[in-house]
Amino acid sequence: MKTHIMKLHPEPFGKLKDGTKSLELRLYDDKRKEINVGDAIIFQKEPGRTEEIRARVIGLVRYANFSDLMDDFAPKRYLGHSDKADALAGISRFYTEEDQAKNGVLGIRIKIEA
Numbered sequence: 001m002k003t004h005i006m007k008l009h010p011e012p013f014g015k016l017k018d019g020t021k022s023l024e025l026r027l028y029d030d031k032r033k034e035i036n037v038g039d040a041i042i043f044q045k046e047p048g049r050t051e052e053i054r055a056r057v058i059g060l061v062r063y064a065n066f067s068d069l070m071d072d073f074a075p076k077r078y079l080g081h082s083d084k085a086d087a088l089a090g091i092s093r094f095y096t097e098e099d100q101a102k103n104g105v106l107g108i109r110i111k112i113e114a
Contacts, residue, residue: 003040011090012080013045016053016112020080023073027095028062028104035060035108059109065100066091069107078107 006024008016015021024041026032035041037057045051063069067088073079075087095105 001038001040002034002036003042004035005042005044007046007049008043009046013043013051013053015080016043016055016110019112021078022110023078024108024110025066025069025079025091026106026108027099028106032106032108035106040113041108041110054113055110056113057108058111061107061109063105063107065097066095066105069105073107 006026012021012024016024024043035057037060039057041055041057043053043055045053061069061073063072067084070079070084070087075081075084079087081087081090
């Protein structure tokens with residue numbers, strides 16, 4: 001098992017911390033292809049990375065794009081967003097449609113560890 005470090009902006013970090021988010025979304029790039037079920041992830045809050053949350057990977061799902069992923073994983077239940085449009089608006093600040101088409105996307109199902 002491997003430990004991965006991922007940076008998060010304050011809003012998604014807070015959603016992980018309060019339990020309203022249980023699915024982390026990333027591009028399926030070379031770095032994310034190294035993630036496996038059972039691995040640990042240390043999420044570091046940006047800026048400064050002075051606060052951390054440790055989680056365990058309990059599942060991985062791959063899709064062509066975030067819109068398709070959100071058709072199967074309700075944004076309110078898994079991502080802490082009110083609806084799909086709100087979740088897509090949030091993710092579009094970080095990942096373009098071109099990036100999604102090139103790499104595909106990954107949903108990382110996580111369980112926060114104490």
